[in-house]
Amino acid sequence: xxxxxxxxxxxxxxxxxxxxxxxxxxxxxxxxxxxxxxxxxxxxxxxxxxxxxxxxxxxxxxxxxxxxxxxxxxxxxxxxxxxxxxxxxxxxxxxxxxxxxxxxxxxxxxxxxxxxxxxxxxxxxxxxxxxxxxxxxxxxxxxxxxxxxxxxxxxxxxxxxxxxxxxxxxxxxxxxxxxxxxxxxxxxxxxxxxxxxxxxxxxxxxxxxxxxxxxxxxxxxxxxxxxxxxxxxxxxxxxxxxxxxxxxxxxxxxxxxxxxxxxxx
Numbered sequence: 652x653x654x655x656x657x658x659x660x661x662x663x664x665x666x667x668x669x670x671x672x673x674x675x676x677x678x679x680x681x682x683x684x685x686x687x688x689x690x691x692x693x694x695x696x697x698x699x700x701x702x703x704x705x706x707x708x709x710x711x712x713x714x715x716x717x718x719x720x721x722x723x724x725x726x727x728x729x730x731x732x733x734x735x736x737x738x739x740x741x742x743x744x745x746x747x748x749x750x751x752x753x754x755x756x757x758x759x760x761x762x763x764x765x766x767x768x769x770x771x772x773x774x775x776x777x778x779x780x781x782x783x784x785x786x787x788x789x790x791x792x793x794x795x796x797x798x799x800x801x802x803x804x805x806x807x808x809x810x811x812x813x814x815x816x817x818x819x820x821x822x823x824x825x826x827x828x829x830x831x832x833x834x835x836x837x838x839x840x841x842x843x844x845x846x847x848x849x850x851x852x853x854x855x856x857x858x859x860x861x862x863x864x865x866x867x868x869x870x871x872x873x874x875x876x877x878x879x880x881x882x883x884x885x886x887x888x889x890x891x892x893x894x895x896x897x898x899x900x901x902x903x904x905x906x907x908x909x910x911x912x913x914x915x916x
Contacts, residue, residue: 657684660743664820683735686728690752692762692800698726705775720769733811743820756782821857822872823850824889828879
């Protein structure tokens with residue numbers, strides 16, 4: 652019987668469960684819930700009410716990006732996650748570090764993911780009808796709201812899904828990609844600077860979680876050097892890796908799954 656997997660994150664985690672990348676993953680796993688590119692504060696936030704007028708877009712979005720935006724606003728993720736009853740939840744923090752989140756003008760905590768591929772294209776964003784944006788590199792209170800939200804999520808899982816195991820994908824972004832002659836090439840200087848700053852924040856989060864949640868496992872993916880893949884189906888980027896990364900992550904997830912199974916027995 653396949654293990655039931657939920658993914659909260661982006662392609663650095665979700666693509667492990669893509670038959671074009673890991674052809675035989677369904678022999679071991681069934682993906683029962685996917686939360687795509689949603690920040691942790693937005694994930695745990697209450698439902699946001701945005702009018703149809705405020706949802707007007709400045710450009711046409713793909714079906715996938717429009718659906719991601721609508722789900723981030725409607726806050727259907729947690730209900731679906733609980734109902735799916737996964738054995739394991741795999742989380743990455745790509746959306747939090749790359750995009751950040753916005754906090755609405757409210758006495759309560761209402762958040763949306765500040766996604767440039769969706770939310771930032773809405774009239775609601777263009778006319779600044781939210782309260783404040785929170786970027787990990789610019790706002791001192793970013794982690795206050797982030798960790799508070801993660802703690803709420805953790806406690807929700809403990810209460811609603813007591814048998815579910817949380818695994819953190821401890822990835823970092825790649826500093827280079829495989830060039831046309833199959834030699835590694837570095838990204839441009841501006842991109843490298845962004846990668847360096849982002850990676851510091853990823854590692855800071857992993858350290859915090861390991862120190863504060865004894866039953867959460869961070870899957871180590873930062874000590875081995877991985878490269879971006881210019882032939883990746885979604886394009887060349889520091890977070891679109893070569894097959895080696897996905898194979899290694901798949902194997903390390905499986906090692907953790909087997910470890911928990913052994914401990915149960």
